[in-house]
Each structure stands twice: as structure tokens, then as C-alpha cells.
Amino acid sequence: MRTPILPTRILLLAGVAASVISTSAFAQQTDPEAEQDIAAQSPDVGDPPSSVGTGARDEDAIIVTARRRQETAQEVPLAISVVGGEHIDNTGAFNVGRLQQLTPTIQYTSSNPRNTTLQIRGIGAPFGLTNDGFDQGVGIYVDDIYYSRVASSTFDFLDVAQIEVLRGPQGTLYGKNTTAGAINITSRQPTFTFEGRAEASIGNLDFKQVKAAVSGPLSDTIAARFALSGTSRRGTIYNVANGSWVNEQDNLGFRGQLLYKPGGNLEVLLSGDYSRQNPECCGTVFVRTGATQRPLNRQYAALAAAQGYVTPSTNPFDRLTDVDAELSAGNKIGGVGLRVKWDVGPGTLTSVTAWRFWDWKPANDRDFTGLPITTLSQNPSQQNQYTQEFRYNYESRAFDFVLGAFGYTQTVRTQGTEQLGSAASRWLLNPGSSVPAGSAGCGPSASNQLACDPKVLAGTTAYNDIRLDNTSAALFGQFGWHVTDKLIIQPGFRVNYDKKEGLYERLVFDGQGNPVLFVNPVTGLPITDIRTAARRDNLTPQRIEPTFSDWNFSYDLNVNYKITPDVLVYATYAKSFKPGGINLNGVPNDAAGNPQTQVGAIRPESVNHYEVGVKSSFWNGLAIANLTAFRTDIADFQALVNSGAVSTTRGYLANAEKVRTQGVEAEFSIRPSDRFNAYASGAYTDAKYVKFTGAPCPPELSGGTAATAGQTSSAPGTPGGISPSSCDISGQVLPGVSKWSLSYGAEGNVQGRLFGQEGQFYLGVDGNYRSRFSSNPSPSAYTFIDGYALTNFRAGFRTDDGFNVFGWVRNAFDTHYFELLQVAPGSTGLIVGNPGDPRTYGLTIQKQF
Incomplete structure (x- = not known):
């Protein structure tokens, strides 16, 4: 177990920063008008009435920037959920993975930060091992800056004011095209009055978390804000192989901002952030075995018995593992951004310039057992990205529009090593x-x-050299025609160019350091030695240089009508796309060992999206009810295909013919008085492969003799049977998607006194439910995760001057559930899993000043 940075060091840094800014605050006189402008920009109002959130200061309407201008959430004619910063803090939702418990339309799975899947309504990214050669379908934006790596979703939120979850295609309003939706994170901005906040939490499993932020003026025209967050927690799985707890939390993050506001028409924000994770992660536990079509002597039970291997427990919720390879999930993300807003004439010109980096230093146990089968598996990566976005916003009584341009470059360099053991x-x-x-x-x-x-x-070892150069440029815009005071028609467009150039090279050497080849370099003849062939079958040498480039035009049309001042109805059609991609984990070889380069690139997804909705508020604005129905049809859906071999390829991308997701979403919140508030959000999502005829087969149809022309495959799980080369999974469900999901919460309070202080005693509950879902790209009887419900409680005391202390219990009923099930490579029938967190409890103290 690694030693995390102590929270006391973080608090010391916070104190130094506070003293610097507070000294400047008292030394400078501030501009009241500037203060008022900044307060208007910074929606730091806790959790106003919305579809998601309960808390103390939910009093004003939530101001969102989903359409690149400030308006209330109920005025936005699209499906959007808003989670306020206070609710994030009080429910322990400190990253996107936890956010899933508050917004039922998000699906989040992660076996480690790189191999993370983030989806909305069941679409967004291929489920399984991540490939750098495709684009994410869910965009993550922090203060207008696009985060291209989904690994960023595993980090702690830093000084967040609110999070907007936008559902459906967003390419006509956002810099990078996203077909499934966007997560728009707004951090708290620098202020021209001194303020600060601090939070400290302790809990079982040695949980420690601290957060702090200070903000204030450095001069009449410059304000600064500094924030930090640190989290550490003991792992939830005990590794009997080395006596350590694995799957820890060890996060540290910093954010600094400088705001320059010389006058009423110009605002410049310079920001920088750095976050790092360094846990001993990510281990799995034995879950079950399932019969495959390999001969019985090649399935898990016989293989384990032959080497005298016994798993430490067959009960996954004993939380025991014995993985013997090194585990690491070292992860660093950071960057610098410059946002300039300039009121020019009747509109506002915004420029967002950013550089971001991502360093990934992993180590995994790819055989999921305590045997030295795969003793080394690591693919460290380094990414650099540069983005430039320009937007011009204009509003009038008759019409409004947003016109933008976006440029993006990304380089990824990966150096991998894999080694087989004794x-x-x-x-x-x-x-x-x-x-x-x-x-x-x-x-x-x-x-x-x-x-x-x-x-x-x-000793057979593979060295991987993987490279990606990715370029994207776009023009986009949306126009709003106010036909009447009640009826608005909003067409939008996007013109996009994408280019990807890649390299995948794997060099393989035997235990004595000799190269493993298909062809003798001297004679030019094929190498048929059975030992060499055995090494090639398990670590295959290969070199490919896939490329992709294409132009795309997409558009949408939204019509919205206010039936009454409190009831808005809308309908949207969007013709969107997801850029094509390239395979950067290798592709299958033919019988002669030549890579099948025809599958090196994948086609763009073609998306047709339909949505209707109604947003309403009633009871003098104390209650909100929203309802959305949607359908998304995707042709050439980008999916992950596995070769079925242990290490021949780590899965490659292919196009499924057609996918469809449709459903209904409902949101309700109520605040009848200052003493009680509640919310509930529910989703019914029916997501399936309409047609996928060349899909990877599930484990029960894998591992047997390959079927030849005219042969009929054996029944699932027939030892020594005949296996199809691919499977038709048309009509089956998409992975990771629950048909039913629900999030809810409520909080009540009473006035009282504690230690002579006036305040409120309060009791809160929040929870979520997910129905059964598939945890494999091709549905398997062995990898469905049963539905589960999680319930959290909190109780505490708070004062009007910003003091808050509360105890909390998460997963209060200690529900046993899995976040992910994985099929071990090689068709042995071994199924391993990532169990969700057990019951945790602790105490949090917050102070705002």
C-alpha cells in the first residue's frame, strides 16, 4: 500500500494561500460594480430548485450555460439535469463515477482510469478495453475547455459550482462534436470580495478527504481563486499474495484562476490545474466459472487443478484476491486555459484557448489469477492536446444566434510491455x-x-509502440427565430473535418531474446517451428499504420413553445455523426501472419435523433416536473470486437450495422417550505443492437473448434464443441444499460441551537436504483449484473454563517453489487468482477466565510 500525501500538508497549503489573498484583499479597494458582475457570472448559490439536488441554500433559479448563454434550467428546450455544488459535497459525489448515482441516464463503468466507459442513454463509447483511436460520444467540459480523455472523469471534482448533464447530440453548440451528450462542469469563479471555504472528512476504511478554496481581489481589476482537494482511502480488496489492500483512493488536485476585468466589456480568465492519482489499483475478485466450448481439460477448473491452484475465495464479497503481478493506476492530468469574453457591439465574442496533458502509468494482472501466466502488462501513455474555440453570441427580441469555430490537435504516445511467465x-x-x-x-x-x-x-515478451496524431476542425452554429413571444424555432448546423494517423507496432522476443517472426529474414520462407508458432499465437508481432480522414455535415432543428409562462414544450430532430476512427490495439492476422489492414479504420457513426419534452413549474415555482421521450438510431455503430485469443489482440474496433436506444425520462423536485425539499429522477432506457451480424461471441460460444463452411455450431457451453467465428447478436441489449434506473433524495430540517449557535438540525436521504444490465460487449448468461439499490443517509447541524457538520452513511444497507464483470482471456470460463463499495460512514465538517 502506498503512502498518500497527508491531508495536513494540503491544509497547510490552503492556509498559506488564504493568508496571501486575504492580505491583498484588505490592502485593495474593490469596485462594487465589478463585484456585482462577477457574482452574476458565478452561480455559487448552492442547489436551487432543480431536477437533482437537496440542500440548505436552494432558493434561487439555477442559471445554466448549456446554450452558451445564461438562462434558467427550465428555459432550456432540451433534456438537461443540473447538480449543484452543495449537493455534490453533501452526497459524496466527488467524481463522475459517483455522479452516476445522482443522474440515472449516465452509465459509468471502469476497470481502471484508462479503461473507463462513459455513456448517456446507453451510447457514447465502445464498452470494454479502451482504444485511443476513436472519439468519445460524451463530451466533458470544464469551464468551456474540452477534456478528451475519459480518464479525467475518475478525478475528484475541484471547487465545483454546478454540473449540467446534457442529453442528446450537442454538436451545434459545443466545440467537439458529441453524439450522446455532454457533461458541462462549472467551477466557482474568482470574486472581488474575499471568501473562502474548507471541508474535512474522515471515515471508515481510513477515509480522509480535504477540500479548500480561497478567493479575493489582488487589485481593483484582478481577482484570484485557489482550490485544492485531496482524498485517500484504504483499498476495498485484500490481496493475500502480498498482504496489501488494493483498489485504494489516492487523489490530489489543485486549481488556480486569475480574473482580469478592466472594464464592463472585457473579462479575461487564466486558469491552471493539476491532478494526480497513485493508488495500488486495480484488482479483481473471482466471481464464477461458466462452461465454454473448449475441451474440458482446457477449461478453468482443470487448468487450475493441474497446477494445484486454488482461488483464495469463491465468494466475491469476501473481497479477497491473489493477483501476483504489479498493480498500478498512476494517472496525471492537467493543463492551462485562457478564456476571453468581450462585449463587442450587440453581442459577445468568446475565445477559449487551452493546452492539456494526460500521463498514464499502469500495471495490470491480465490473467486475473495468482499464477504467473501474464507477469507483466503495462501500456503507459502520454497525451498532449491543444484546443482553440471562438464563439459569437447575439441576442435580441426577434432572434438570437451562436456562431463558433473549433480547432483541436491531439498526440498520444504509448510504450507497452507484456510478458508471459513460468x-x-x-x-x-x-x-x-x-x-x-x-x-x-x-x-x-x-x-x-x-x-x-x-x-x-x-519470458516471451512483447514491446508495443502505439502512436496517434489526431486533428479536428469545425464550424458550428445555432440560430433562434422568435416567431412570437411564445414560439421559437432553432435550426443548427455543424461542418466538421477529422483526420487520424496512427501506428501500432509490436515486436516480440522469446525468453532468450530472439525475435519471434512469421518469415525468416534471410531465406524469406515462412517459419513453421511449433515453438515459434506457439509464441506467435499468444503474443503476435505486427505493424500497421492505419489512417482516417473525412468531412461531415450535420444539423438539428428545435421547435419550442411556451403554453403558459410555466409550461414549455419542445421537439428536436438532429442529424449527427461520430467521427470515424482507427484501430490502435492491433488487428487480426490472416493464416500467413499478415495483418488484416482492411479493418484498420472504422467508419463514422450516422445518427438520427428524435426528442420531445415538456418542462413545467407550478405551485408558485415551488415544484418542477419535466418529462422527455427520445429515440436515437445509429448506423455503423462503433463497437469493440474481441479475437477470443489470450493476447493476440486486445480487442479491436468494428462497425455494428445498426443500434437503437429509446426511452422516457422524468424529473420532479419540490420545495414546499424552507423546512423540506425532495427530488426524484427516473429513466426507462431500451437500448439494443438492431443488427450486428459480425459480433464477438460470448464465452459460452467460444473456445471450440472453428466452424467451417456448412458446419452448425454446437450448443452454448458444449465442451470440445464447434464455435462460430462470429455471432449474430441482433436484437440483444447494449452493455452497461439498465432498462430502469432511478435517483431520489429528500431533506428536512428544524430550527434549533447547538453550543449556543442558532441553526438547523437536518436529516437527508438519497439513493439510486439500477435494474439488471449486461457487463459484456456481447450479452452472456455469465455476465449479467443483477439490479441493486443503494441508500445513503446524512444528519447534521448547520448555521446561516456557513458552518456545517454532519455524519453520513453510504450504502447504508451494505448492499452487495458489482460495478463490472469481466471475462478472463482465453475462453477458459473464468469470470472476475469489480465489487462496488461496501457500507462506508464518516463525519464531515464544512465552513464558508
């Missing part, structure tokens, strides 16, 4: 037909001794 030969190679059926042993009569000789695979 148990690899007996686990991965067929010991020969002379071995009795049902045995995984190497008996003395075995004619094929490959599997009995550890030197065949032991």
Missing part, C-alpha cells in the same frame, strides 16, 4: 491429444510436450 505454457497451450480427456496434466505419454515445457512461453 505458468503460461501449461495454461495457454494444448498439451496434446495423448493426454486423457478431462485432464490438464502433461503425463509421460504425452506426444506433444509444448505445454509441459515452461521455456516455450516463459
